[in-house]
Amino acid sequence: MVYLHHLPEDKRLNLNISLFNEENNTQNILLIQEDLRLSKSMSWDHTQEDSQKNQSHSTSSAWISVEVVNNVTEFIFLGLSQDPGMQLILFALFLLFYMVILGGNLLILLMVFSDPRLHTPMYFFLSNLSFVNIAYSSATAPKMIADFVSEKKIISYWGCVTQMFTFHFFGCTEIFVLTVMAFDRYAAICQPLRYANIMSTTACTLLASLSWLGALAHSFVQTLLTFQLPFCSSQIIDHYFCDVHPVLKLACADTTLVNMLVIANSGLISLGCFLILLASYTVILVSLRKQSAEGWRKALSTCGSHFTVVTSFFVPCIFIYLRPSTTFPLDKAVSVFYTTITPMLNPLIYTLRNKDVKNAMNRVWNHKVSLKEKQKA
Secondary structure, three states: OOHHHHHOHHHHHHHHHHHHHHHHHHHHHHHHHHHHHHHHHHHHHHHHHHHHHHHHHHHHHHHHHHHHHOOOOOEEEOOOOOOHHHHHHHHHHHHHHHHHHHHHHHHHHHHHHHHHHOHHHHHHHHHHHHHHHHHHHHHHHHHHHHHHOOOOEEEEEHHHHHHHHHHHHHHHHHHHHHHHHHHHHHHHHHHHHHHHHOOOHHHHHHHHHHHHHHHHHHHHHHOOOOEEEEEEOEEEOOOOOOOOOOOOOOOOOOOHHHHHHHHHHHHHHHHHHHHHHHHHHHHHHOOOOOHHHHHHHHHHHHHHHHHHHHHHHHHHHHHHHOOOOOOOHHHHHHHHHHHHHHHHHHHHHHHOOHHHHHHHHHHHHHHHHHHHHHHHH
């Protein structure tokens, strides 16, 4: 057998063409393929061609990588548990929690707006807190509850963005409102003669507005810092909602600076407001030390119950956001306290232990009963 690469290039090309035209058979095609392979292997430009191929491959790979980064359309939650039996238990439990959150906080809103006697600064901020509790828990609870009975725990990219924004917006609003409520109690107990001037209608409106606007700025910065990063092929979020640290783990870029900014943004807000709350309740208790034993016990009971709610919300927040997150299973368990437990405890503590709210509930109930009796008559 004679290999074609021994012939001059022009004759070899002509012979190749003639072989195709005159003897279109398998053997000649194989000869031509073998000739082309040998010609390529004997080329002096072999190294240059390989280099060009590698460069082309790198360019293609980079293009594909960019496409992957820009085409992340959804994320997958791991949730609180992967066990089917446990998921059914959690479904029933968190559904009950969510119903208590909605019912209790809606009841507070109804009482405050329907009873003129509750149109005071304290209940103005309490109604703000109740509305925030409903919105805050609704940012995560419905999706989490639905995922307990879903095979695929999927959320879209923009759904994740929206969830993170609303969660941090209402969460930060709750932090600020709780802080303002502590200041309101301080002014009422420690500055009773000046209370009406300190907590005027204008002052209450301003404090509430600043709470909402401050939370809006916080949430915008938090969400922008997270989603300006590129995301690669990994789409599994080791959490039950889109929070900052689990989402940052999926970014295919250095997140050191962003993590530090998150700590400065969320962690310091939580810690700073918690210290203000702690100082307010301490001053209140110190100012009441000369009260009678019964008055002291009453104040201690009230402040203690409020401080329980504050602690169950702030301490987990400080734990989560004041450090780089590395233990997501623990973080998920801790997150339950400030996403579900605290919004559920707020209406229980602020209504069951509050005589004004209970009296308002009795008045509304009696009014409803009297209307039914008149209709029957």
